[in-house]
Amino acid sequence: EDKVVQSPLSLVVHEGDTVTLNCSYEVTNFRSLLWYKQEKKAPTFLFMLTSSGIEKKSGRLSSILDKKELFSILNITATQTGDSAVYLCAVDSGSRLTFGEGTQLTVNP
Amino acid sequence: IAGITQAPTSQILAAGRRMTLRCTQDMRHNAMYWYRQDLGLGLRLIHYSNTAGTTGKGEVPDGYSVSRANTDDFPLTLASAVPSQTSVYFCASSEDRFYSTDTQYFGPGTRLTVL
Incomplete structure (x- = not known):
């Protein structure tokens, strides 16, 4: 059975x-x-990743995929309150x- | 219309009643999907359609049926609603299901409560 696990489930930052x-x-x-x-x-689309090691970037958001270790990360730099949302990861088989549960990000002023 | 629309926005329904959730897209996408989103379980695929005239079962199809009479519309029917079908339902579409570079676009969702 296909499985996608996201962490953390929630995160509060400044x-x-x-x-x-x-x-x-x-x-x-x-x-x-x-990533959505x-x-x-x-949900609104952010990135699609198909190849390992190639970073996708859009403004303050970036993402990279490691197909050997079977994971991806989504980075957000200089967070703003408008970044508060649930971030969903999904894998196309x-x-x-198949979607993960999502990470609830809260950015406080 | 721009993108995907869903109706109704929200609905409270008595158990045992029949309900159809509507979904329309104007992007001429071949593939359409229905998901339900529940806390702690993420988005789960109910049914999909690769192209007009064809449908397929997703991860959680029981209690739901779909039809795809034309490219634009993909209604989801609950024949006899049960409380476990209380959820937020999202319709999505993509240009073509079989291309790896394809992206799914989501409608605004329908919040359904079955009492």
């Missing part, structure tokens, strides 16, 4: 801090790993996306 969110996975047929940000409603 504005300006840097955070690292973790995602580990076990799937039978890995195609890609995706979910605020009040629908070809037949479907």
